[in-house]
Amino acid sequence: MHGHGTYIPENKALAWFERRLPVLGLLKSSFVDYPTPRNLNYWWTFGGILTVVLMVQIVTGIVLVMHYTPTSADAFDSVEHIMRNVNYGWLLRYIHANGASMFFLAVYVHIFRGLYYGSYKEPREVLWILGVILFLLMMATAFMGYVLPWGQMSFWAATVITNLFSALPFVGEPIVTWLWGGYSVDEPTLKRFFSLHYLLPFVLFGVVLLHIWALHVVGQNNPAGIDVKSNKDTVAFTPYATIKDSFAMIVFFILFAWLVFYVPNYLGHSDNYIPANPLQTPPHIVPEWYFLPFYAILRAIPSKLGGVIAMFGSIVVLVFVPWLDTSKVRSARYRPLYKQFFWILLVVCIGLGYLGAKPAEGIYVIAARILTAYYFLHFLVILPLLGFIEKPKPLPSSIAESVLKGKESDPMPAKG
Amino acid sequence: MATTAGTTRRDFLYIATGAAGAVGVAAAIWPLIHQMNPDASVLALASTDVDLTPIAEGQIITVKWRGKPVFISHRSKKEIDEARAVPLNQLPDPQPDQARVKEGKDQWLVLVGVCTHLGCVPLGHQGDFDGWFCPCHGSHYDTSGRIRRGPAPLNLLVPPYEFVSDTSIRIG
Numbered sequence: 001m002h003g004h005g006t007y008i009p010e011n012k013a014l015a016w017f018e019r020r021l022p023v024l025g026l027l028k029s030s031f032v033d034y035p036t037p038r039n040l041n042y043w044w045t046f047g048g049i050l051t052v053v054l055m056v057q058i059v060t061g062i063v064l065v066m067h068y069t070p071t072s073a074d075a076f077d078s079v080e081h082i083m084r085n086v087n088y089g090w091l092l093r094y095i096h097a098n099g100a101s102m103f104f105l106a107v108y109v110h111i112f113r114g115l116y117y118g119s120y121k122e123p124r125e126v127l128w129i130l131g132v133i134l135f136l137l138m139m140a141t142a143f144m145g146y147v148l149p150w151g152q153m154s155f156w157a158a159t160v161i162t163n164l165f166s167a168l169p170f171v172g173e174p175i176v177t178w179l180w181g182g183y184s185v186d187e188p189t190l191k192r193f194f195s196l197h198y199l200l201p202f203v204l205f206g207v208v209l210l211h212i213w214a215l216h217v218v219g220q221n222n223p224a225g226i227d228v229k230s231n232k233d234t235v236a237f238t239p240y241a242t243i244k245d246s247f248a249m250i251v252f253f254i255l256f257a258w259l260v261f262y263v264p265n266y267l268g269h270s271d272n273y274i275p276a277n278p279l280q281t282p283p284h285i286v287p288e289w290y291f292l293p294f295y296a297i298l299r300a301i302p303s304k305l306g307g308v309i310a311m312f313g314s315i316v317v318l319v320f321v322p323w324l325d326t327s328k329v330r331s332a333r334y335r336p337l338y339k340q341f342f343w344i345l346l347v348v349c350i351g352l353g354y355l356g357a358k359p360a361e362g363i364y365v366i367a368a369r370i371l372t373a374y375y376f377l378h379f380l381v382i383l384p385l386l387g388f389i390e391k392p393k394p395l396p397s398s399i400a401e402s403v404l405k406g407k408e409s410d411p412m413p414a415k416g
Numbered sequence: 417m418a419t420t421a422g423t424t425r426r427d428f429l430y431i432a433t434g435a436a437g438a439v440g441v442a443a444a445i446w447p448l449i450h451q452m453n454p455d456a457s458v459l460a461l462a463s464t465d466v467d468l469t470p471i472a473e474g475q476i477i478t479v480k481w482r483g484k485p486v487f488i489s490h491r492s493k494k495e496i497d498e499a500r501a502v503p504l505n506q507l508p509d510p511q512p513d514q515a516r517v518k519e520g521k522d523q524w525l526v527l528v529g530v531c532t533h534l535g536c537v538p539l540g541h542q543g544d545f546d547g548w549f550c551p552c553h554g555s556h557y558d559t560s561g562r563i564r565r566g567p568a569p570l571n572l573l574v575p576p577y578e579f580v581s582d583t584s585i586r587i588g
Binding site for chain 1: 419449450453454455458478479480481482483485528530533534535536537550551553554568569
């Protein structure tokens, strides 16, 4: 996406078209000639994986809608109809349901990769913030999609999550009634969630394009966290990144296929195969695995409004990470202290996920409070202080040098 | 129009146009927002009549009102006494039991069965205070439906209701 190129296709018809709408040149400069740092590792393949998973979700979602009925009387039955009667309905629904989990798995890897290698630092702040917006849109989309089968978990997830807004002083109750379109979660709620669940993926797609655009303006970060200085530091997107991304995608889709074909309900809850009952809450309600850390934070705070603020705050704090991190060095590879705190943060987040699935009582609540406190401590105290305390290791003079240290000559011809 | 230096007829027109535009946009957006509020058919279902005769002492029944569960508890003498014995300063949301029932009908407790934390339905005759217990996040309510322990900030709501006869009520 580097503006107008000078590319002229050899085919005469294409050349005629290119002069009127230079879309081929745009694609070529963005996805073929585009220079990528030569040291990118497999953690850099998750952006491409995420784009493909989004497309899988959109395609399977569009066809599921052809068989689904968004009414409180028929939604549950229509999902069973998809599973039992519609040709390949079981496959499409299992891909779509597990696709949500795979989407979050990939996005968490992608976010933690960004945190490890400092991909949010100058000049990539806007790129990072667009990423946080994408994450929020994903969460909203996944939540509303989970409501559509209208099982017990769907219904009570909708009730609990929309009730988060009732914590707001004064405007809370009117907002919740407005979100529901009634005095409880009911058919109007289902219908609007269905409408928005169809809309948001396309919004997501639009923001993904902005995210990629911003990426191509500032260039990719890389494991060394230093800027590209010459052609020797880069290789062309095609074939190098294309092949590497494709290979990672295949491995990722093997895991995806294993879930879909062997354990399609492993990540779900059996309660959601019971039709929604507004008069009875299931004994243990837990969100899907990808929301568990945030759920643990919500429950850790012994005040309703406080819990809601902490939960949203745990995501909002990510927006400010580019400025909270005061170190000039991007990659954790050259930050001996930050590297250790990074791994502690990862363990804390996984720990919060574990606690989110446990009942909110006794030792679990205490542990959740400690981990929640640490989560915020990491971003609000440790990250700003480390920049002053830490003595970074010496940076390599170039990406090429970081890759080729100890080798006599450059085995790879410089490209792009 | 005031003719101070720097303020022109054109400035006035800019501001007036902008203001009219803003009002127009707001007026156009309002129907798009308000359509999400409860519609006429939802509002029409606003009241429910309940016959109390089949409810035995010590029994709690659940009826549906505005899509929500409403608990009707036929309290025993012991439950009423328990609720009235608690000093108000021990309650997170202080309210005397007398204010939560109709005068002379102390045995009938009518509550919206929605936890004031995040909207789950609490379970009756459970929890540490013989009232209700919310399985979602562990809020305990007493025999007057008042919050005693846990994350819920408020007592279970008493819906607007009235006795239409000695043995039946109209909720809403």
